[in-house]
Structure formats: C-alpha cells, structure tokens
Amino acid sequence: MKSMKQPCxxxxxxxxxxxxxxxxxxxxxxxxxxxxxxxxxxxxxxxxRSWKIELIEAGNPRWVDLFPGLA
Structure with a gap:
C-alpha cells in the first residue's frame, strides 16, 4: 500500500x-x-547579460548542450 503524505x-x-x-x-x-x-x-x-555569460562559461566553457544528459 502506498503511503500518503500528510499535507501541511x-x-x-x-x-x-x-x-x-x-x-x-x-x-x-x-x-x-x-x-x-x-x-x-x-x-x-x-x-x-555579461554576468550571465560569465556564469555559464565558468561551468560550461564550451557551451555544451546539457539537456541530453538529463534524460
């Protein structure tokens, strides 16, 4: 039996x-x-915009499409 979570x-x-x-x-x-x-x-x-680009390039410098790795 699936347990039901208590709403709060x-x-x-x-x-x-x-x-x-x-x-x-x-x-x-x-x-x-x-x-x-x-x-x-x-x-x-x-x-x-420039700050957003810096953030992206800090974690993904080659701008690799990360979506396929999520599935």
Missing part, C-alpha cells in the same frame, strides 16, 4: 525581514527546494 501549511522566511512564503504542500522538502530555485531565478533575471 508552511511559512518560510528567506531571512530576517526578508521575503515570506506561505503555502500548502504534502512534500515540504521538495517545496523548499522549489522556493530556493524560484528565488535564484528571480535574482538571475536581474543580472546583466
């Missing part, structure tokens, strides 16, 4: 006096990971 209400803070997140989830760890990813996405969208 969460309230997360990015830091003191920072952004507050509230929601409902049955997988709190996954949700925290999503909140972290969303915050990172928002931050990166504010970066200059």
């Amino acid at each position: 209400v969460y309230l997360l803070a990015s830091r003191r006096n920072g952004t507050l997140y509230i929601g409902v989830t049955s997988d709190l760890l996954r949700r925290v990971q999503m909140e972290t990813a969303i915050a990172r996405e928002k931050a990166l969208k504010e970066w200059k």
Whole structure:
C-alpha cells in the first residue's frame, strides 16, 4: 500500500525581514527546494547579460548542450 503524505501549511522566511512564503504542500522538502530555485531565478533575471555569460562559461566553457544528459 502506498503511503500518503500528510499535507501541511508552511511559512518560510528567506531571512530576517526578508521575503515570506506561505503555502500548502504534502512534500515540504521538495517545496523548499522549489522556493530556493524560484528565488535564484528571480535574482538571475536581474543580472546583466555579461554576468550571465560569465556564469555559464565558468561551468560550461564550451557551451555544451546539457539537456541530453538529463534524460
């Protein structure tokens, strides 16, 4: 029998006096990971194009397509 996860209400803070997140989830760890990813996405969208290129080239200097390795 598949175990059912207990839904919970969460309230997360990015830091003191920072952004507050509230929601409902049955997988709190996954949700925290999503909140972290969303915050990172928002931050990166504010970066200059040149900073984004530097970030890419630091981890993937030849601009290899990484998608095939995910499947």
